[in-house]
Amino acid sequence: MKEYYDVIIVGARAAGASLAILLGKMEKKVLLIDKASFPSDTLSTHFMSHTGFLDKLGILEQLEHTGLRKVGRMRTYIGSSFVEGPRTSYTIIPKRDKLDHLLIQKAQKFSSVEFMPQTSARELIWEEEEVIGVKLLVNGELQDAYAEMVVGADGKNSNIARWAGAEKYKSTDPIRPVVYGYFEGVAPLTEPVTEIFLHEGRIGFVFPMEPGRDCLGIEVHPEEFKPMMKNPEFTFKQTFNQFYRMEERLKNARLEGKIIGTPGMPNFFRTAYGKGWALIGDAGHSKDPCTGLGINDAFMQSFLLADAILQIDEGSLWTEVMAEFAKQRDRQLLPGFQMTLHYIQSLRKWTDNEVALFQSIAANPMVWNQMLPNFFKHLEEDSLDFPLLHQAVEMEAEHFGFKKES
Structure with a gap:
């Protein structure tokens, strides 16, 4: 007996599960599959720049009740100096076993999913x-499932993308290895703060999760990755101790599980759709995790595709709607992509003069508060005729906590 669905989604993490929720609200018959069992963890930045998508998906309150700290500030260190400011909205930083599992549970509340x-x-x-379905391996047996659309939400190494012949563009090879781990007992700051350390051309991160648990990460130089992974816990702590005050704060810290590492994330866009198929999440767009945009980008693509499917239902031409979906996806993601590549490619050891300049600014709040808003104001004025650049400037201004004046 053949099984027919409106949409089959391959991959049930942030992108795929969130799309299933949105289509469930539309009463679409959806098959959501994943090769993993849940709850389970996965490689992730964890960071979410805002909580609006979670609220719209209906899981924000439930996720917050798992004990996550609300993080309302961001701090950047260079050497022994730092600048800190409030975010325009708070964020929470969940492990993926919690986030993805809650999304799947929410999707399953719809009888059509x-x-x-x-x-x-x-x-x-x-x-x-035209793609009309997928052959599935279920309990060791092959089954055919048919749908009007097959969506690949199966990650940067997407099989759906490969089988569909989706081409990559704006592609850049992985630039920086990423190593991270979950630690208990890191001495906390007075209030939860996302911390970024720029030191000797490396980037360190402290992401506050639940009270008593933090995600610590480092983007290291390419030549450091293999030696670090030979004795990951020791070399990770040794490197992290070089960041400002972290040796003191890590004295009583304990690694939970093991250090996780990857040689780097590829940077690319893929063709967003074809006859009977579409891509979302890392399957359609991947980039270095240093700017922490991955989860939000996944949600944004799910909302765009759900909106496109709704327009098709309302009578709009499939070819026009899907072309606009691809155009809007790239328009929304390109500023962050360009900013990420520029950021990671420009990392290097700071000169003594640059550190001295940063220290003089950081030590004088009046200088900082007067200079930076004007900097973004001039950039916005200069970029009004370039929408993509304008979006990137607004994104960076929000990152520093400056609201655009109405």
Whole structure:
């Protein structure tokens, strides 16, 4: 017996599960599959620049009740100096086993959504040049499932993208290895603060999660990755202790689990759709995690695609709607992509003069408060005729906690 669905979503983490929720609200018949069982963790930046998507998806309150700290400030260190400011909104920093599992549970509350864990997509089913379904491996047996659209939300190494022939563009190879771990007992600051350390061309991160647990991460130089992973816990702590006051704060800290590392994330866009298929999340767009935009980008793509499907239901032409979906996806993601590449490629050891300048600014709040808002104001004025640049400037201004004047 053939199974027919409106949409089959391959990959049930942030992108795929959030799309299932949105389509469930539209009463679409959805099959959501993933090769993993849940709850389970995955490689992630964890950081969410705002909570608006979580609220719209209906899981914010439940996620907050798991004990996550609300983080309302951001601090950047260079050497022994730092600047700190409030964010325009608070964020929470969940582990992916909690976030993804809550999203899946929310999707399953809709009777039209079916979830199948530990289920793999094996190949696409084609009718001439159009995708009409997926061959699934379920409990060791192959099954055919058919749909009007197959969505690949299966990560940067997406099988759906490969089988569909989705081409990469604006591609840049991985630039920086990323190493991170969860630590208990890190001496906390007075209030939860996202901390960024720029030191000797490396980037360190402290992400406050629940009270008593923090995610610590480092983007290291490429040549440091293999030696670090030979004795990861020791070399990770040794490197992190070089950041301002972290040796003191890590004295009583304990690693939870193991250090996780990757040689780096590829940076690319992929063709967003074709006849009968579409890509969202890292399957469609991937970039270095240093700017922490990945989860929010995944949600944004889910909302865009759900809106496109709604427009098609209301009678708009499929070709026009999907072309606009791809255009809007790139328009929304390109500023962050460009900013991320520029940021990571420009990292280097600061000169003594640059450190001295930063210290003089950081030590005088009046100078900082007067200079930076004017800096963004002039950038905004200069970029009004360039929408993508204008968005990037607004994103960076929000990162520093400056609201645009109405």
